[in-house]
Amino acid sequence: MAEQTVVDPANWSCPAPIRDQPVVVMGHGGGGALSAELIEQIFAPAYGNALLAGLTDSAVLHLGGARLALSTDSYVVRPLFFPGGCLGDLAVNGTVNDLAMSGARPAYLSAAFVLEEGVELTVVERVARAMGAAAETAGVTIATGDTKVVEAGHGDGVYVTTAGVGLVPERVDIRPQRARPGDAVIVSGPIGLHGVAVLSVREGLEFGVEIASDTAPLADLVATMLDVTPDIHVLRDPTRGGLAASLNEIARASGTGVRLAERAIPVPDAVAAACGFLGLDPLYVANEGRLVAFVPPAEAEAVLAAMRAHPQGAGAAVVGECVTEHPGMVVVATGLGGTRVVDLPLGEQLPRIC
């Protein structure tokens, strides 16, 4: 019998490990574990100050008696134009939202362009006009800027980096470390629209779907929420890495657990369908006009009502709560009554076949 055996477990072997890679891979920009390692291992030690330790999207600084929120972000997206928006919308709304997630009222933005030799000027103009329109909608002023050009083949047409400043109102202290067990976890609307809209026009994946990116400024929604109570504990805009990445970051920063109810999470049918056939999980898909809030239980109902009365929060829903169990982890109660762990994604999510 032993001779007939074609598989001998004693001799079964396993693939070699792939250890820390010496070069940058796409996952380093994916907003997941690799991004976090890059910050923790390279940037934070190099810059060495306490402000960076919070690992928030915007820093809150004390300057001239005011509390100033400062944020910067680079925007790369392919293709540059997608259903519901373009690079220019993201560049303004993204930085506006990063500021808003500390409770700040965004005021001024800078814009730096890296242009690739050979790109049509009409493309640059469309991006710039989109930025102007988005700034007007968000109520911010693009006050300064810069332009550099790189040789053909050294860029994807247009990259934009924006930075922004805003003032944080008194009594407002919003950061991931403040999540407390019992907090209601609220999302401001249906998730996954931006990521799916961009994928639908990406070369090699093109599919027809009648949805548009959710890109939108959230500062006014945040102000509405703060009018209900200044004691909102945490705000995050779940961009790269989706809701899963944001919630994992909050759970880790605060040492609490997060428990979600799968059936309460607003996933549009078309997003569910696209994720179904690409093998993606909507929880990991990027949003550009949504926020997730941790709100003390006593204020949750009033905050939710205020959000729903606001155009950017019409689809808001309580999706779960902050708990003492499984600190640092996010767990979903599935529709069938089971549970599953939603881990921090390693890098970018990939379509799968199995």
Place this chain on the structure above:
Amino acid sequence: MCLAVPGRVVSIDDTSDPLTGLIDFGGVRKQVCLEYVSDVEVGEYVIVHVGFALQRLDEESALASLKLFEELGLLEEEFGDAWRQAAQQAEGSEAR
């Protein structure tokens, strides 16, 4: 194995080679190769994997499965524990 999802045939491009058609996956539409289900008709459901329809979905079988699941529950509810015990005994006696 593998990720394959059901979709409805919206249109068939009879001139294409290999045969293709537009499939609707609950709001997401994608052009798919229909060569392996070449007798499929518009409105039917197929199961699609990496851009290929692998098989037509049989509505009668699907409904039969769901009906069976419903009835499992009904038997449970009607006969409750007595039925369960009887079933266990019957199956226990059949086993080695």
Place this chain on the structure above:
Amino acid sequence: MRYLDEFNDPELARRLLDEIRATTTRPWALMEVCGGQTHSIIRHGIDQLLPDEVELIHGPGCPVCVTPLECIDKALEIAARPDVIFCSFGDMLRVPGTDRDLFRVRGEGGDVRVVYSPLDALQLARRHPDKQVVFFAIGFETTAPANAMAVHQARRLGLANFTLLVSHVRVPPAIEAIMTAPACRVQGFLAAGHVCSVMGMAEYPELAERHGVPVVVTGFEPLDILEGIRRTVGQLERGEHRVENAYARAVRPDGNPAAIRMIEEVFEVTDRSWRGIGRIPGSGWRLNEAYRDFDAEHRFDVTGIRTEEPAECRAGEVLQGLIKPTDCAAFGTTCTPRTPLGATMVSSEGACAAYHLYRRMSEPARPREEMNPVG
């Protein structure tokens, strides 16, 4: 009927679970040999809802994970060539070769592209006649008809710049290998529904008979998986070992004859190494003589690449259900999802990765106990 929501109904799931609980009188070990089913089981938390007696062993069912190291190293070498556009399904990009993965090759300047379908790769070949377009043709029987069609079309069109790097695997020889291994614990199989949508069920009665195991062709939605388990446990409790079809809406007994004809037109059966497991006779397909010109291994002369996999971890035994991931000395120490030693730690559906996650929830209990919803 949309064939999705209907098969994800919590009330019907409860009825199926009740029935499984009522039927089960002693411990049973079932194996699914399908990454898609494993994914669904984890995604919906099905394993925690089953009675303690019913154990699901996640078999070597992920085509990405079982693709041998040697083949991945060949892919990496071909993808790094300046004249090549290398196309792959997305999830292959992160699977480690000996010293790097396809992401890294792309990072170093290789033209590596994710495609949804092999026909997309064929289109790229037509659009870029000055480039060699290589498609990484991996997968089980489900994916074979698609890859076969792509290369068949390439031959018809006389495309001189399109090749396949083939690492196809077949399920029945893997089941045979698992059942003949010493100390095999598997008592019943959930056969992969979509493999059978293509191949039909003809290959399974002999396996069921020879090894005395029930084989139940099972679908992918939660109710499908529960029904597959219900029928397998039912057979085991009654002392039966038959082939049953619990996924009749998508599986006909003779499969899809047109797809099988295309597979036979293009491929021939060959021995194949499975990553973490070893060589299994007759367990793969390669391009046959008529299609040899479309074989990337021949066009790029990478036949000389031979890799030895260091015997560091015990994924093979885990895949077979012989040991629990926690029995491995490397588990959680030198082997983590960030630095995986084996395929079972790479993907989130891998048994080791799943154990690793759940162990973090509340050490040191077993996953099933840990996973019970609190409150």
